[in-house]
Amino acid sequence: MTQVQTTIAIVGCGGLGVPAAWTLALAGAPRLVLIDDDTVEVSNLHRQILYDGTVLGQSKPDALRAALQARMATVDIEVRQGRLSSDTLVDLLAGCDAVFEGSDDANSKFLVNDWAVAQPRRRFASIAAAIGRRGQWMAVSPESSCYRCLFEEPPPPELLATCQVAGVIGPVVGQVGALAARSLWAVLNGQPDMAHGALVRLSPRGLLRTPVQIARDCRCGRGQPC
Amino acid sequence: MLVRDPSHLYERHGRQLLVTGVQFDGQQQLFALGAAIAHDTSQLCTIAAEAAARYLVGAGLGHLLAPSAWARTLTDIDPELQLADTQANLPVPCVHIHLRQRPHGAEAELAWLGDHPRSCLLLWHSSSGVADAVALGGAVAQLVLDASLGLQPLPAVVAINLQDPLNPQHSSEAPAQRLGDNxxxxxxxxxxxxxxxxxxxxxxxxxxxxxxxxxxxxxxxxxxxxxxxxxxxxxxxxxxxxxxxxxxxxxxxxxxxxxxxxxxxxxxxxxxxxxxxxxxxxxxxxxxxxxxxxxxxxxxxxx
Known part of the structure; x- marks a missing residue:
C-alpha cells in the first residue's frame, strides 16, 4: 500500500490519540480521520498535550484537527463525531485503511482488531493502552497474530483498571501513543516492526521496550482458528 | 509548603496524583521546581523539545526556561507557569536538558555538564527522523519528572536509538576493569x-x-x-x-x-x-x- 492512498483513523483523541495523530502527521500520513465523542476538560490537560485552556469544552477531534493543522497545514484531516461500537463501526471507519486505537474502551479495541484482520480487504491497526507508569501496544494485520490471540475476549468492565482509578503519567502515555503510531506507520509501509504481531510493553523507566511474541491462536473472525 | 490551591490541584492533576511516586507531596514539589530545555535547530529536536515542554507544563512543573517561539503558548496550558528568560530566574535545584541530533561539536556541552550534576545531554541516533519527535519528547519529559521527583537519577548523557528496544541503557553497574598501572x-x-x-x-x-x-x-x-x-x-x-x-x-x-x-x-x-x-x-x-x-x-x- 502506498502512502498516498492511505487513510488512517484515530479512534480516541485523548492521551494516546493526541501523540499518535501528531506522530502520524509528522511521518507524512496524507489523510487522518479523527474519531471521538468527548470534549476537552481541565483534567485532560496534563497528558493530552495539544489541548490547552483555550479549547476547554470544545469537541476533542475538532480541537485536535485545529492544533495539527496549525503545525502541518498540508495534512488532510476529517472529523467524525462518535464513539466506536458494533453499530457505528461501519460508518465511522468507512474509507479507512488503518486504525490507531487509543480509546479507554476495551470493546473498541476488540472491534478494531476484528475489523483489521477481517478478509478480504487488507487493513492494519495498532492497539494501545496505558495506565500508571506502564503501557503496551500491538500492531495487527491480516497475516499477523492479533489481539484475540492474547486476550480472546474483552474483560468484564468491573475488572478493568482505568486512569480515573489507577492514574496515569502524561509522558508515559505520550510515549506509548507515539511509539504505537510509529509501529502502525511502519507496518503500513511494509517495514519490519517489533510490535507487528507482538505485544510491546514500555518500561516504567521509558523507551525501554520489551516485545512479547504472540502465537497465532484464536477464532478471531477469520473463519478458522489462526 | 503548599504551593497551589488543592481544588485546582485535584481538578487539573487528579489522574497524575494517583500514581505512586507523585501523589500530593510530589505534585507540590513539581510546582516549585523548574527545568531548562535547550535544543539544536533541527526539526527533530525542536519538535521533541516542544513536546517535552508541553508534557512538563501539563504535569505542573512550575518554572521553565525554553528559548523558543512555541514557549509563549505554554501558559495556555497552565496559567500559573513561570516562564523564565534566563537561568538566573529559575529555582535551584533545576534540571537542565540539552537535545542534540548530531553529537559532533557537543564537547563544550559535555564539559559544562561535568560541573552541573542535574543536567543531561540527549543525543538521538542517526536513524531517528522527525516522526520520532513526539516519542522522544515524552521520554525527555519523563527523565525530567523522574529526576525532579527523585525517582531516578538524572543520567549525564543519554543516547537514544528507537531501532533498538533495549536502548537507552545509559548506565552500567558492572565494575570498571583496570587496564594496568603503566x-x-x-x-x-x-x-x-x-x-x-x-x-x-x-x-x-x-x-x-x-x-x-x-x-x-x-x-x-x-x-x-x-x-x-x-x-x-x-x-x-x-x-x-x-x-x-x-x-x-x-x-x-x-x-x-x-x-x-x-x-x-x-x-x-x-x-x-x-x-x-x-x-x-x-x-x-x-x-x-x-x-x-x-x-x-x-x-x-x-x-
Missing part, C-alpha cells in the same frame, strides 16, 4: 600504537580482549568503521571487551559526547574507554575513562 609497558601497547600510526590521519579503533589464559589481545576495527567516527562492528561486542579504544588524530584525550554516548548506550559494552591522542609517528597522550553509574557520568584517570 599502559605503555603493557604487551598490547605496541600493537595499538602501530594501528594508530597506520590509520593516521583518520581514527583507529578497536577493543582489548582478555583471553582464557589471561593474556590481553588487541582487536582492530576495519578501516571503514573508523574513517570518520568510530563505530565498532557488532561482532566485536559478542564477547564483552576489557576496554574500547580509539584514537583522536592530532587531537586531545577529551572524551567527546559521541564517544560517551556510544559506550554508555551499548548494552554489551563495558564501561571503560581508552582515548589516544595520536600523531603521525606516535601516541602523544592518552587517558582512560570509567563510567560511574553512581556518579552518573564518566570519570577519567590521568595517565
Amino acid at each position: 599502559l605503555p609497558d603493557q604487551p598490547w601497547w605496541p600493537t595499538v600504537e602501530q594501528a594508530c600510526r597506520e590509520a593516521w590521519p583518520t581514527e583507529a579503533a578497536g577493543t582489548l580482549v582478555r583471553g582464557a589464559d589471561g593474556a590481553v589481545t588487541v582487536r582492530l576495527a576495519p578501516a571503514s568503521h573508523s574513517s570518520q567516527h568510530f563505530v565498532l562492528p557488532s561482532e566485536f561486542l559478542t564477547v564483552p571487551p576489557l576496554a574500547v579504544w580509539h584514537s583522536h588524530p592530532s587531537g586531545g584525550t577529551t572524551l567527546s559526547a559521541a564517544d560517551a554516548a556510544w559506550s554508555v548506550h551499548d548494552p554489551k559494552a563495558r564501561p571503560v574507554q581508552l582515548v589516544l591522542a595520536s600523531s603521525a609517528s606516535a601516541i602523544a597522550d592518552f587517558r582512560v575513562y570509567y563510567y560511574s553509574a553512581l556518579a552518573g557520568r564518566w570519570l577519567s584517570e590521568a595517565p
